[in-house]
Amino acid sequence: MSASPASPDPQGIRVAYDTVAGDYAARMPDTRVEAPLDLAMIDTFAEAVRSGVDPLVLDAGCGAGRMSRYLADRDCQVVGVDLSPGMIAMARRDHRGLPFAVGSLADLPFPDELFGGVLLWYSTIHTPPAGQGRVFAEAARVLRPGGQLLVGFQAGDGTRDVAATYRRFGHEIVLERHLVTTDQMAAWIKAAGLREVCRLVRRAQGAERDDQAVLLATVW
Template identity: 40%
Template sequence: MDWLEDTRRSYDTVAVSYADMLRDALAGEPFQRGILGLFAELVRAAGNGPVADVGCGPGRITSFLRGIGLDAYGIDLSPGMIDVARSDHPGVCFEVGSMTSLDVADASLTGLLAWFSLIHVPDDEVPAALAEFHRVLRPGGVVLLGFHLGEDSRLKTEGYGGHPMNVYVHRRRPERVAGWLEAAGFTVEGELVHRPAPDVAGAFLFAKTPNR
């Protein structure tokens, strides 16, 4: 799949500059910290256990989750990002992998986070990724998806210091993503929209796998 290789190559290229630019960003984002804190509460209520940060990039969110008590580890498509994550956060587990084919055992996770990592996945591939998320979560497991709010897609040709990139950024409506989650077998429990600037909006969906 060309989009996978384009995404991998693009984030390998920007890995160091991306990490440098966003390393301390959460310190100025009380809404995002609160959203991640709610996710942590839901994971604890589901019995605690392993949490995968899928599309973890340089590991800043994974590290935050561990700092608030979750047994979190990171997975990313980009080996360059994983190298930075391991350097920045020694002692935390980070693995190279694709969300469309996770090397994770069935029903082995209590939580799964996809923090603005579905944004490069084409519409026709999202159901496969969400099916993987459902497969690896335990009954009653929690998923949190964060994504750009909107209805358009644009080609990103450079970023994070002007480095070349070749990835599409897909903006989506919460109801559309919720429909995909429900089709994958999840129950959507919450939706939040954050507007940090007049022309910037992110959406967050909380969902669970059925208890069996």
């Protein structure tokens, strides 16, 4: 299956993450890789969701479920969704009691205005810039009025080859991630009908290659 410039290759992304799911879950079981500033933004998001009508959160692009568990431990009611059945299998294995489903960010399997919060934690990074509008339109669709959106991503321009990281663990995959600026991200979020609340940009730390950004927004 080939991808157009405006959309990711969902089959390729699914195959890549199905291939690495076991090692991914083993090497990233929790939030130890997050910087304290990153976690502070997630805590702010969780507090804002809890202060609303219903603390139901969609962890969109949940991977192996580590951020779903983090939010659940902060009294949010969490539903996780991910394109990769392999990742969902790891999430169900390691985080029993939390609901997880297979689904696409561009076509979320949920009704309108269901969630008080949507977390997109480094889950938009494989979507080319021209396809981002669809992802945020879907996030906005499933958010209630006053709902919260938090997105984490690598800030900058261009693409990075992610496959090289996994080759060290014996996996031959094809996978790229796309860097975007915070202004670009804010523009997509605004176009989807959400209002930016705050943003964080921090410099790369440790093995990181790029600046890291987090943007919090709410439904108008």
